[in-house]
Amino acid sequence: FDEKKIKALDHDLLNQLKKEVDVVLIEADGSRGMPLKVPADYEPVIDEDTDQIILITSMKGLGKRVKDVVHRYELLHLDPEKIVDGALIQQLVRYYLKRYPDAVIEVKQPEGLYQRALASLIEHNVDVTCIQKEWFMPQSKLVLLGAGHVSQYVEKTAHLLDFYTIVIDNREEFANKNIFTEAQEVYCVNYEEADHYFPAEDNTCYVIVTRGHKDDKVCLKKVLNQKALYIGMIGSKGKVKKTMDALIEEGYDESLLKQVHAPIGLPIHSQTPAEIAISIMAEIIQVKNTHQYSTMTSDLYHTKEKGTLCIITSKEGSAPRGVGSMMLVTD
Incomplete structure (x- = not known):
């Protein structure tokens, strides 16, 4: 340890470990304790024998100022006072995916149905702008x-x-x-x-x-x-x-x-x-x-069940339910 920063293992020791153990888990890129990061040109440092890259991000930064939750935001010339939304989190994830398109994405700590929906879209690399936050408001x-x-x-x-x-x-x-x-x-x-x-x-x-x-x-x-x-x-x-x-x-x-x-x-x-x-x-x-678009019931708003969330994103003609109406289909 040097100033509370974890350093890489000695190269020879790492190679020895590869021969002795089944799995070596390496943290390739830190973010100074912040939930989001813009990587420098030399980051992340990936070992040449790596079989799988897991890109981990978090919903902790959602709704907070860029300067408070995004490490090295200056590299993308982000406005430090901008409020982080789902689109920005996805932008930062895709910044990594340009370098490592086969990486698996994991989004930690989503709270509530809206964040869970955002997390699912980000993990599957689907544009988050296909949904609107207003659809996820509870009934008045x-x-x-x-x-x-x-x-x-x-x-x-x-x-x-x-x-x-x-x-x-x-x-x-x-x-x-x-x-x-x-x-x-x-x-x-x-x-x-x-x-x-x-x-x-x-x-x-x-x-x-x-x-x-x-x-x-x-x-x-x-x-x-x-x-x-x-x-x-x-x-x-x-x-x-x-x-x-x-x-x-x-x-x-x-x-x-x-x-x-x-x-x-x-x-x-x-x-x-x-x-x-x-x-x-x-x-x-x-x-x-x-x-407002939302017709969400309180049961759906507070649900912790897992399932497939179906959302009407556009409609034509006399369909009885409007854009933003949703239904959770469970097992």
Whole structure:
């Protein structure tokens, strides 16, 4: 060892070992502890008697800056601030394959379905741009602010559509798991604290169905500070206008408020709480499917099963499922 760097074996000793043992495993190229590397012209150093070359890379660098995870990135004039994506990992792997086209590729530590799909494409040297990261997003999360009768039907409908649902209300008799049996999270808290329980995902949908103007206004102010795929607020045109006017007086941008779906839901002349819930979820589906490709169920998103992942990458005519729809076929 010299400064913690492993040196090559003495040439005569290596030749002696070749005669005495069945397998000699040699690390031919290090990367200073980084998951990715651009090799110099003299790298890797491959012994002339080598039978098989295994090129090992990792998903650890995905989503991080080039300068933090790519050793010798300067050799390819890579932007040090660039965020590493699947295409860049494949570019670096192919840089090695130009020199050793028969090398076997192994991608270590893929996490989640998207990384597993990327790893498979890289290992089989198939262009990773044939898939898009957006296809691998989970279904949107749904936040219900207010736990009355409409919310109860929205929760049931959202469950059928595989939404992850969070219910928030300030009344114990409504905000409980005995009523919202299908919701993943139920909180009985003051609406002023509601944002502490909001999800981090940008594609979250917010439905404001509280019992009064005051609570609507509080909730809407909380939600407007979030990145959201959909914001809807129940109420008559008069009730909605009163809330919006109050927020404009407080300095809120009118163009921002116009993005709120209020009155909420598609205009299908719904009357009962169940019909109103259908109109709300129909509008959410309309917005969701306009802005994102993913229709992935939570079971598929979290699966650790092995199998063949089938993805629709293009479609023609009236095929019922869109681009990005996928199915995992197991044994």
